[in-house]
Amino acid sequence: MFEEEQAKTLNSELNVVYKYLRKHGISHVDAQDIVQETAFKFLSYSDSIKSQNIRGWLIRVALNYHHDQYRKKKRIKLGFNDEHLKLLSNDLPEDLLLGNEKKEEIQTTLDRLNPLYKELILLKYYWDLKYKDISILLDMKIDNVKTNLYRARNQFIKFYKEVKE
Structure with missing residues (x-):
C-alpha cells in the first residue's frame, strides 16, 4: 500500500x-x-x-x-492557447488585435505541421526541454530528435511564410 x-x-x-x-x-x-x-x-x-x-x-x-x-x-487541438496571447500583448486594443492575428497564424501553422514535428516544437520551445529529455519522452535517439527538430523548424518557417502571405 x-x-x-x-x-x-x-x-x-x-x-x-x-x-x-x-x-x-x-x-x-x-x-x-x-x-x-x-x-x-x-x-x-x-x-x-x-x-x-x-x-x-x-x-x-x-x-x-x-x-x-x-x-x-481523430480530432484534437494541441498547442497554442490564450495564455500565449497574454505574452504577445501590452493590453492595448491594437496589440490585442495583432496578438489575436499572430495567435491564429501560429496555430494555423502548428496545425499544418506533421504531428511529430508539432510535438517536438512544443516540447523544445514552449516547454524548454533539453534534447535528452525530449528523446526520453518520445523514446527516440538524441540525434533523431535533433534531425527531426531541424526539419520541424524548417517546415514551420515555410508554412508560417505561406500563412503570412
Whole structure:
C-alpha cells in the first residue's frame, strides 16, 4: 500500500502531468480523464516500474493514452492557447488585435505541421526541454530528435511564410 509521502509525491507529479496536458490544448475534462487513467496505470504497475524519472514515465503514459484517444476521435487541438496571447500583448486594443492575428497564424501553422514535428516544437520551445529529455519522452535517439527538430523548424518557417502571405 502507498504511504502518505508517496501519495503526496504522486499527487504533485500528476498535477504536473495535468498542467502539461492543459498546455497542449487538451480540455479540462479530457485532461482529468487522462490523469486518472495515468494514476490507475501507475498504481497497477508501480512494482514493475524501473524508471528513475517517474515524471517522465507518467507523462509518457499520459501521452500514449491521449494518442490512443486521439486516434479514436481523430480530432484534437494541441498547442497554442490564450495564455500565449497574454505574452504577445501590452493590453492595448491594437496589440490585442495583432496578438489575436499572430495567435491564429501560429496555430494555423502548428496545425499544418506533421504531428511529430508539432510535438517536438512544443516540447523544445514552449516547454524548454533539453534534447535528452525530449528523446526520453518520445523514446527516440538524441540525434533523431535533433534531425527531426531541424526539419520541424524548417517546415514551420515555410508554412508560417505561406500563412503570412
